[in-house]
Structures are given as structure tokens and as C-alpha cells.
Amino acid sequence: MQQLNKQAKPTNKQRSPKQGNKQASKQSLKSISKSSSKLPSSKLPPTARGAALAVLGQVLDEGAYTNLAINKYLRTHELESMERRLFTELVYGTVKALGTIDWYLAQCVSRPLEQLDKNVLNILRLSAYQLLYLERIPAAAACNEAVKLTRCVSHEGSAKLVNGVLRGLLRKEQAGELALPNPEQDDAGYLALKYYHPRWLVKRWLGPWGRAGTETLLAFNNTSAPVCLRTNTLVTTRERLLAELAAAGAEAAPSRWCGDGIIVSRLGEVGLGELLAKLPDSFYVQDESSMLVAGLLAPRPGMEVLDMCSAPGGKTTHVAQLMQNAGSITACDVHEHKLQLIVANALRLGISIIKPTLNDGTALRAEWLAKFDRVLVDAPCSGLGVLRRRAEARWRKQRKDLKLFPPLQLAILNNAAQYVKDGGRLVYSTCTIEQSENHYLIEEFLAKNSAWHRVPFAHPLTREQVDELQILPQVDGIDGFYICVLEKR
Secondary structure (H helix, E strand, O other): OOOOOOOOOOOOOOOOHHHHHHHHHHHHHHHHHOOOOOOOHHHOOOOHHHHHHHHHHHHHHHOOOHHHHHHHHHHHOOOOHHHHHHHHHHHHHHHHOHHHHHHHHOOOOOOOHHHOOHHHHHHHHHHHHHHHHOOOOOHHHHHHHHHHHHHHHOOHHHHHHHHHHHHHHHHHHHOOOOOOOOOOOOHHHHHHHHHOOOHHHHHHHHHHHHHHHHHHHHHHHOOOOOEEEEEOOOOOOHHHHHHHHHHOOOEEEEOOOOOOEEEEEEOOOOOHHHHHHHOOOOEEEOOOOOOHHHHHHOOOOOOEEEEOOOOOOHHHHHHHHHOOOOOEEEEEEOOHHHHHHHHHHHHHHOOOOEEEEEOOOOOOOHHHOOOEEEEEEEOOOOOOOOHHHOOOHHHHOOHHHHHOHHHHHHHHHHHHHHOEEEEEEEEEEEOOOOHHHOHHHHHHHHHHOOOEEEOOEEOOOOOOEEOOEEEOHHHHOOOOEEEEEEEEO
């Protein structure tokens, strides 16, 4: 998806910035959390906008993940190339800018947004995104198509409402009557609306990262994430895979961070699905930061390894590669259906040493005490380091949720530590930049477990020795991640 490339013009005629921004954020969260009846696809035209409305309903009202919903739609419906691109941009863009779009719409609708029919509200959001952020789409076309969509899913009264709201939004935008909060009065509110993040999260980040760092982080989260591939070294080399990608018309380069990684800047005419079909066992799609974990675990052929939180199996299969598919990996998850993802990925990559195991990481298993040479705890976390890859995640997170993760992570880590042999190694990792889930949690663990200590390792880029690795998107230019290596004396 292209970056949002247009900004509504500011003015001073506004409601209270804090009140308006908070109202929009609450509305966005409410809309996502409430369930609604599914929208019959037969009612919608087979166009980019019709497809986008169907998928927006799944994401905003039924809790689907944006990328999965988009991919599922494209697998099961035919759209021409240009329509596919517009469909993808409309969905990602609308979900990403949801809070800001709702804030603008609230200034043009005479009643609370939550009182609108969900399908009508999503049509307004989809169309407002086009009017406010996509300069190449004529305003008249966006409004007319919105009215047509509304007639497909509702009555003529709703169509008139949609037309009136969008025309009013357009008039306000053209007259310069749509404004962001004054940053001198409410900087967090201003940044939240400008960069499409909830205000509470922006306010939280301003403390540790400062104004400049926070703005860089927010802007990073709105960029398009590249496709990252991890070479399956059991069957090929990175150089050979790069050559095969080039032959398929893709533009790709080696990762600077990971020796097995490849960054694809353009897939060309070949989609990712087609590429997987053509090279089924040659690579695994995995974030660049995530690829660093397996190497720091330092597994060797013949070892017994435990992955406490394995699904869908990215790090587990990477560990298996480093073990040359010799030894044993017990790969755990608390959900039965997620174990099937591990099985499928292992089969595709030709890996036979992984044993999917249903397990609750917070419950101690006596038969595993001091059994494993290596243990990986890729802990469940707030995921605040990977928001650019998860368009809907920024609106589903809530401040109160962040308090739930450290106790859960510590409980899993305490159990995992008991499963490591004397002299064995444990790696703890998360995909968040929250220090309460990272540095401070490890500090708490070490304070209560004197038999354990940190193991310094070489920074992937600078090669300097570090005690832990906290990747920050605003500093490092890749997804946020934390890794710490521990050893038992």
C-alpha cells in the first residue's frame, strides 16, 4: 500500500482537541470490539470498493486480521490487477487511519457515529479515506460510488445520509475547516491524529522517546513494510534464492541484519502466493528482527530444544535449520489449531525433528525439569514493536491491557528456566518496545534467580558486545524487537 499522501487542511474552528480526539479513539475501539452480522458478498459489486467494504466489515466488526482477510478475499475472488491494488490500499489505508477518519466524520454527522448502521459507517470511512488522502481519485467518483454501495446494503434514506455527509466533509475540507489540534495545546492529540495512533499510546511514548523520537516512530508505523524472506538453508542458499527471485521478476537484496534473510522491495508480476507455489520449500516469510532469535539460541545438531511459544513456527523452523534437521525440538502452543500451523510449515520446509506439543506455558511440567539443552521463550506480548505490519492492532490495544503481559511473561519464563540443563542456554524475546515486558522483566527474573546470568553477544550490525538487544523502529529502521540470552551457571 502506498503511504497516505494527503492531509486535511487545518483551521482553528474546532471542538476541544482532547475531547474530540478521545471521542474518536473510543468510537474506533467500540466499532472494532462489537460484533455484527456478516455482510453478504452477493449484495456488493465485484469492484475494489465493494471488496473493500466486505473486508472492512470483517476487520472492524468481526475481529479479523487485516492481512489475513485481504489474502483470503483475493484467493476466493477475481479482481483485475488495478482493482486488486486499489482494494488493498483502501482496506489498509482505512484501517490504519481509522481513528483520524472517525474524528473527521464526527464533525460532519449530527449524531454519534456508533448509532449509525455498521455497514453505512464503514462506507463513510472508506469514502472519507479516498476524499481526504487519495488525491488521484476524483471526489465526485468517491461520493457517487459510496451512494451506490449504500443502496446495495441499505435503503434510500441511508444513501441520502451518506451523500450529505461526504459532500459536507468535502466542503469543510475545501474551505479549510478541518483542523488538527493545536500542538502547543495538546501535542499528544495532534500527533495521534496526524499519524493515526490512539492518543494514550502517543502520550505513553512521549515519555521515554521524546517528541522527535515519538514522531519518527509514529511515521515509521505508517510506512509499507517490505516482504522479508528467510532462506531455508536445508535446501538452498541465499545466493541461489536471490537468483531465483530475480528470474521470477522480483527485486530483492540480502538483509543486513541476518545472514539468512532477504528483503523483497518488489515482487513484480509474481505474487507471494505464486512464489510460494513455485519455490515451496525454499523460504519462510519472517520479519527481519524475528530472524535474529534462532542464531542467538546457538542450537547445534543433536541437541534437545524446547520452544515454549512456537506457533506458527517461524523461529522453530529456523532453529531446526541451524540444527541441520538433527536432534529434537519440542514446539509448544496453548491452542490445538495453532499446532497445525507448525506442522504445515515444518512439512513444507522438509523438517522432521519438530514435535508439536499442546502445552500451557504457565503450568510446570515435572517431566521436563532440567531436560533441554536450549529453551526459547518468544513470549506473548503487547506487540507494540510491529504495528506497521498489523494495521488494526493500534486500535485494538488498550492501556489496561499492557498490565496483563508482564505477569504472564514472568510465569512462562520461570517455568522455562527450570527446564534448562545445567550449563544450558535460554533466550527470551518479544516483539514489543515496552521495557516493562523486556529489560525490567529480565531484571526482575535475575534478581530472584541467582543461578542465571546474562550472556553478552555481538550486535548484528556493529558487532560490539551487548547484554541485550532492543531494536527500536525509530532508530534501527526495522520492526521493534527485544532479545536477551541467559545461561544457567
